[in-house]
Amino acid sequence: ALALTGNTTLTVLSLDSNYIGDGACSALADLLLGGTAITSLNLENNYIGATGAKELAAALTGNTTLTKLRIYGNQIGDAGALELSVGISSNTTLTDLNLERNQIGPTGVKHLAAALQGNTTII
Template structure:
């Protein structure tokens, strides 16, 4: 989660990155929460890849909530 937190903080003011591929990093539930909180406020990223991250059903709920808020995200 520390690495995920660092990524989330560095992307907070992003206006150029369109695709965020963090697949295979095993960010877990807490990491998914951090990434989704970031994406609730960042509508520049249009594609998110979360494959192989061990987020489980709880992490999927974070993603579902974020998708309702972030209308700029087109592909997950």
């Protein structure tokens, strides 16, 4: 992620099935907050949990370029859904969000639903 800091040409970054876990999410969050041109980020099947979701939520709060985020097939659970709901509620550019297969239960869905009610861009 450090090598991409300040990037102004790469718009799609797919790290699908690389098992990056929570640790890399901090670097990715820094990338998303650092003036990147990335509009689409695919983090499917990467063993991301609640800690990684918290990092991504912080990035969603301040990022102004990302329109598509795929976090399919991770392990964020209810705690991660709560964290993401904070970022979702304040983000103004994200239009496409995939959270399938993340072990999110009724509590997490409740938080996400509340966040989506306040978000006018996600379709």
